[in-house]
Amino acid sequence: MxxxxxxxxxxxxxxxxxxxxxxxxxxxxxxxxxxxxxxxxxxxxxxxxxxxxxxxxxxxxxxxxxxxxxxxxxSTDIFGRLDNLDMQLSDLRGSMQGQLNLAVESSAKYITPHLFAAFRREHPEVSLQLLVVNHAQAVKRLSVSRDDLLIMSQVPTDMDLEFLPFLDNPIIAVAPPEHPLSHAAKLSLQDLTAWPLLVREPGSGTRKAGEEYLRQKRAHFAQTIQVASLDALCEGVIAGLGVALLPRHAVHLELASGLLRELPVAELPLYRSWCLVHPRGKRLSPVAQAFFTFIREERSQISALAMRFAGTPIRPDQG
Structure with missing residues (x-):
């Protein structure tokens, strides 16, 4: 040297x-x-x-x-190794310390803080740096290993990745309660096509999954309205601009409050899985490894969270 x-x-x-x-x-x-x-x-x-x-x-x-x-x-490798050393020294002292650098697709941002809060109850000295990205940005970050871990659906098949599916991500059709379709007892995807479909920006995982499924079911919407963020899309539906296909986790509060209504579409929900992902062979920090292990082993806690986000009451024997 x-x-x-x-x-x-x-x-x-x-x-x-x-x-x-x-x-x-x-x-x-x-x-x-x-x-x-x-x-x-x-x-x-x-x-x-x-x-x-x-x-x-x-x-x-x-x-x-x-x-x-x-x-x-x-320099990324040098500082990463110093972070690992700090975590290992903390582990030797009997406490897990350090920061988890986590990137998540935007529709997972609602449930991720609850997952981390459950993890932090076991490791109270761990902090979180959370970055919200769309699907295309998540794939790009994976290619350069920018984060400790990512939470995403539709894991790329052309990359050498290790991933852990841990939670269903149901995509549903929603409309405001005053919409004509909201009063139907049963619908098909074709019934929705008479109204505008609100969609996310190109690169969104929810948009990609929805478009692929609609093509498969041959449901063609003559009019689409593109909205740049999931929150703005939700507000657009509430305002009556059209219908949308959205993750149930992302709109659970709007459904519970009555601002939105889940449409009874026979072909839905469309199920995808949230996955915890990192490049295969990546050396995880002690904190990242502990979080990966927590997600793999604490299925009962994760199931309870999923039920809460689905609006399903949790019975005492499930808590």
């Missing part, structure tokens, strides 16, 4: 990683409570040790050089 690399400091790597994330010297300085000249100096010293430029401007945008991308991968 070149001796110059041995002189790289953790502080320089922290500054470098912040510049990579923000793509701006000034924003990196603001985040780290430094002056911009101090950030520039740290990067300049780091470039001298590496022996190559790390950033270049094209127009007004800051881009990473090949050397910066290599250093970014190395």
């Amino acid at each position: 070149r001796r110059s690399l041995m002189r790289i400091t953790f502080r320089q790597l922290q500054v470098f990683r912040t510049v990579c994330e923000t793509r701006s010297y000034s924003r990196a300085a603001e985040e780290m409570a430094l002056t911009q000249p101090a950030v520039s100096l740290q990067i300049r010293q780091l470039e001298e040790l590496v022996g190559q430029p790390l950033f270049e401007y094209l127009g007004k945008k800051l881009y990473l050089t090949d050397a910066a991308e290599a250093l970014q991968r190395a």
